[in-house]
């Protein structure tokens with residue numbers, strides 16, 4: 001049994017006061033208890049304050065980090081720094097990192113190793129562009145991202161990895177993948193993991209769906225056999241809508 005995992009990706013949004021109020025609202029309103037794992041991924045400058053406000057009731061993650069442990073890397077944060085302020089997760093290889101900031105699979109892979117070495121959970125994002133879907137390349141693109149981003153990850157390490165399938169055309173567009181479209185790719189991702197890590201490990205790894213998840217579509221998406229959670233952008237910025245998605249995960 002894979003425990004559903006709902007993570008909010010706040011991206012470059014909120015003030016410190018808004019972020020603190022938001023995580024408190026999520027912590028107070030969450031009635032799913034242990035049956036759903038819940039986290040918010042805040043801007044790095046607010047992580048410390050958000051961890052304190054979450055008071056252990058909601059997990060907290062960073063949205064990115066650099067692969068080196070420390071040194072002359074102006075503007076970057078390390079996985080150890082995220083851990084030091086109380087994070088448990090780091091989102092890696094989000095499509096905005098890949099497409100706006102030019103991160104390659106090799107870059108993402110180095111970060112995955114750094115995050116695992118720090119004892120944090122990487123949420124590794126994969127997903128195709130619209131033109132890639134329309135030209136029938138979705139499964140090739142996702143396979144390349146999966147194998148490229150996870151190269152060298154051991155069986156033992158793989159047990160703590162979370163995958164997020166986020167079709168780029170569905171992110172922030174209101175154009176959600178249908179449950180069938182998403183399930184098809186999720187099942188493909190599970191098959192790729194089984195080929196590399198065997199069934200016992202593959203069956204334990206959570207695969208989140210991301211891209212225009214809302215309270216009214218969450219339960220149906222999450223009722224698919226290989227959709228084990230959601231990575232939520234826009235709808236994670238209001239406690240009510242994020243709580244609605246958590247409730248949808250609990251119901252599915």
Ligand code: PGA
Pocket residue numbers: 009166170171172173174210211212213231232233234235
């Ligand atoms: P969205 O973003 O929910 O606003 O589509 C998802 C994401 O980018 O993680």
